[in-house]
Amino acid sequence: MALRDARSLLLGLLLLFHVWGAWAEVEVNMEDRVEVLRGDMAQIDCMFSSSGGIGGTVIQWFYVTQSGEKQNIYYQDATMNYVQKGTRFAERISVNGTGDTGGVVLTISDVQLKDEREFICLVKSQTEAAGEGRTRLKVFEIPDLPSIEGVQTGISVDEDNPSKIGVCEVKNGYPKPNITWYRNNVPLRVDRDVVKIxxxxxxESSGLFSIRSELSVKVAREHKDDLFYCEVTYLVPGETRMTESDRINVTVYYPATAVNVWVESPKGKVKEGDSIELHCRDNGNTPSSLISIRHVETDESWDNNMLVLDNVTRLNSGVYQCTSLDMETFDEIAGETTVFVNYIDAAVLIPEDIAIVTQGQELTATCNALSSLQTRAVWFKNGEEVSKDHSLMLKNVSFDTAGTYTCVVTVPEMDGMETSGSLLVRVQGPPHIIKTDNTEIEETLETTVDLSCNVRGFPAPLVTWTTSDGQIRKTPSQKETEEGVQSVFSVKVTSDITAVCEAQNDFGSDNLTFNIKAKGNGVIIAVIIILILLLAILGSVLYFLYKKGKICGRSGKQDLTKQKSNKDNIVVEMKSDNTEEAVLLAVNGEKHPPSDQ
Structure with a gap:
C-alpha cells in the first residue's frame, strides 16, 4: 500500500514538471530603433527574461536582408560563442554579456549606410521555449553647407510667367535633406502663377543624397530689394537640425513712372561764379533707357544724367528739364527743376570817383549795388571802418577829411557775394604846409641835402623854392598826393644856406623856411693834422741821426782822416766848400770814393 502511494506521488511530480515546461515563456525586450552617425559605433541592447529561469540559454543574432531573409551573424550558449564567418559584419561586431544577467549588447563598429538593417536577438531557454526582439538600425550623415546662386541677368516685371531667381543645392546628406525657399524671412509656397519650385x-555613389532646388518667381516693382535664401533641414540622431544659405538679391527691371531732377552741389543758394552739379534720375530700372537734360530758356541740351556748369552767371538761371526715354516702348516721361543764380552788380557811388568839397562844408555820398538779395554797405578809410550804412556823411570837412573812401557791399545771406567802389574826396582850401621839426639843419660841406615840403590844399598848390642866393626854383620832383602835393628840393652845401618852400593856389599861400649851417669836413682835417705830426716826427729823427753822426751829407770835396785809435770808429771830415766830393772812411781805415760804397 505504501509502495503504491509512493509511485503515484512520483508520477504526479513528473507530470507536474512536464506541464511547467510546456507553460514556460521567454520574453525579449529591445528598442524599436538605434540611431548613429555614419562611421560611429552602434550598440544594440537585448534584454530578456524567462519563467523557467535564464540559466543555460542560447542567444543568437540575425539581421534581415533586403529580400526579407534572416541572416545569422552570432551564436552563443553555455559552452561556446562565435561570430558567423562570411557575413558583412564578421569583422565589425562583438557581443558583451553571457546572458546570465538577462541581457547582452551587440556592438557594431564603423557603421556604414548599408548597415541600416533590422537586427534580431533570439533567446532560447533550457525548456526549448524561445523569444525574439527586433531593433532597426538607422544611419545618418550630416550634409555639406548649402550653396546658392542667383541669376546674373536682370528680371523684367513684364514677364508673363515666373522668372528664375536662383538655385539652392545641398550635397552628401543622409537621409535625404529638405530645402525650403524664403523671401525676406517668409517661406515660399508653390503657386502655379506666382511661385514655382x-x-x-x-x-551619389557613396549612397548619400544631394538635393537641388530651383526657384522661379513672378516679380513686381516692389520686389527690387527682396532678399532670397534657402533653408536646409536634415536629421541627425535624436534631433532635426537646420542651416541657411547666404542671401541673394536679383536685379528687377521695371519701367519709370517719374523723373527727379536736383542740384547736387552747391547745397543751398547758388551765386555767380559757382560750379553747379545737376543730377537727373528716373524711378525706373531698365538697361534701355536714355536720359537727357535740357535748359528750357536756351533750349541747350545734354545727353547725360549729370550736368556740370562751371563759373555760372545769372544767364544760367531757369528751368532744367530731364527726360527719360524707354528705348523698347518709346515711352517718355519728364521732370524739371528751377535753378536761380544769385548775383550782385558793381557798386554804384554818388558822387562818382571824385568829390570836391570846400573846407567847413558837408558831403553826403551814397553807395549801393543791384543784387538779387538784400545787401549791406560798409565804408572804410585807410583800412579803418568809418560808416556802416549805404550813406556816408562828412560834416565840417577839413584837410584831415580828404582821402580815398572805399565802400564794400556784401550780401549777409551768402558768403563770397561782395563788390566795392572807391571815392576820392578832395578838400578845397588855401595851402597848408605840414610843419616839421627838422628845419634847422647842420651839414658838412660839399654834401647834398634833400629838403621835403608836404603841402595840403586843393587845387594842387604850386611849390617854389627860394634860396639865400636869391634864386627861385621850381622843383621837378613835385608829385600830387590825396591831400595836396609833396615837393623835394636837393641842394649842395657850399656854405650856410637858407631855403624857403612856398606853396600857392587860388585860395592862398603858405611857406616854410629851412636853415642849413655848413660845417667843415672833420675827416680831412684830422688826416692833415696826422700828416703834419708824422712829418715833424720824421724831421726830429733825421736831426737826431745827423747829430749822432749817423748821416753824411755832401758839400764839395771832403778830406777824410783815418784815426787808428779804434777800428770800429768811423771819422768823417766834411768840407763845406765841396759837398759833392765827400769821402767815406771805411771801417778798415781805407779811403774809397763814394761810388765804391
Missing part, C-alpha cells in the same frame, strides 16, 4: 535628387 523645382526640386531634384541625386544619389
Amino acid at each position: 523645382s526640386p531634384s535628387t541625386t544619389t
Whole structure:
C-alpha cells in the first residue's frame, strides 16, 4: 500500500514538471530603433527574461536582408560563442554579456549606410521555449553647407510667367535633406502663377543624397530689394537640425513712372561764379533707357544724367528739364527743376570817383549795388571802418577829411557775394604846409641835402623854392598826393644856406623856411693834422741821426782822416766848400770814393 502511494506521488511530480515546461515563456525586450552617425559605433541592447529561469540559454543574432531573409551573424550558449564567418559584419561586431544577467549588447563598429538593417536577438531557454526582439538600425550623415546662386541677368516685371531667381543645392546628406525657399524671412509656397519650385535628387555613389532646388518667381516693382535664401533641414540622431544659405538679391527691371531732377552741389543758394552739379534720375530700372537734360530758356541740351556748369552767371538761371526715354516702348516721361543764380552788380557811388568839397562844408555820398538779395554797405578809410550804412556823411570837412573812401557791399545771406567802389574826396582850401621839426639843419660841406615840403590844399598848390642866393626854383620832383602835393628840393652845401618852400593856389599861400649851417669836413682835417705830426716826427729823427753822426751829407770835396785809435770808429771830415766830393772812411781805415760804397 505504501509502495503504491509512493509511485503515484512520483508520477504526479513528473507530470507536474512536464506541464511547467510546456507553460514556460521567454520574453525579449529591445528598442524599436538605434540611431548613429555614419562611421560611429552602434550598440544594440537585448534584454530578456524567462519563467523557467535564464540559466543555460542560447542567444543568437540575425539581421534581415533586403529580400526579407534572416541572416545569422552570432551564436552563443553555455559552452561556446562565435561570430558567423562570411557575413558583412564578421569583422565589425562583438557581443558583451553571457546572458546570465538577462541581457547582452551587440556592438557594431564603423557603421556604414548599408548597415541600416533590422537586427534580431533570439533567446532560447533550457525548456526549448524561445523569444525574439527586433531593433532597426538607422544611419545618418550630416550634409555639406548649402550653396546658392542667383541669376546674373536682370528680371523684367513684364514677364508673363515666373522668372528664375536662383538655385539652392545641398550635397552628401543622409537621409535625404529638405530645402525650403524664403523671401525676406517668409517661406515660399508653390503657386502655379506666382511661385514655382523645382526640386531634384541625386544619389551619389557613396549612397548619400544631394538635393537641388530651383526657384522661379513672378516679380513686381516692389520686389527690387527682396532678399532670397534657402533653408536646409536634415536629421541627425535624436534631433532635426537646420542651416541657411547666404542671401541673394536679383536685379528687377521695371519701367519709370517719374523723373527727379536736383542740384547736387552747391547745397543751398547758388551765386555767380559757382560750379553747379545737376543730377537727373528716373524711378525706373531698365538697361534701355536714355536720359537727357535740357535748359528750357536756351533750349541747350545734354545727353547725360549729370550736368556740370562751371563759373555760372545769372544767364544760367531757369528751368532744367530731364527726360527719360524707354528705348523698347518709346515711352517718355519728364521732370524739371528751377535753378536761380544769385548775383550782385558793381557798386554804384554818388558822387562818382571824385568829390570836391570846400573846407567847413558837408558831403553826403551814397553807395549801393543791384543784387538779387538784400545787401549791406560798409565804408572804410585807410583800412579803418568809418560808416556802416549805404550813406556816408562828412560834416565840417577839413584837410584831415580828404582821402580815398572805399565802400564794400556784401550780401549777409551768402558768403563770397561782395563788390566795392572807391571815392576820392578832395578838400578845397588855401595851402597848408605840414610843419616839421627838422628845419634847422647842420651839414658838412660839399654834401647834398634833400629838403621835403608836404603841402595840403586843393587845387594842387604850386611849390617854389627860394634860396639865400636869391634864386627861385621850381622843383621837378613835385608829385600830387590825396591831400595836396609833396615837393623835394636837393641842394649842395657850399656854405650856410637858407631855403624857403612856398606853396600857392587860388585860395592862398603858405611857406616854410629851412636853415642849413655848413660845417667843415672833420675827416680831412684830422688826416692833415696826422700828416703834419708824422712829418715833424720824421724831421726830429733825421736831426737826431745827423747829430749822432749817423748821416753824411755832401758839400764839395771832403778830406777824410783815418784815426787808428779804434777800428770800429768811423771819422768823417766834411768840407763845406765841396759837398759833392765827400769821402767815406771805411771801417778798415781805407779811403774809397763814394761810388765804391
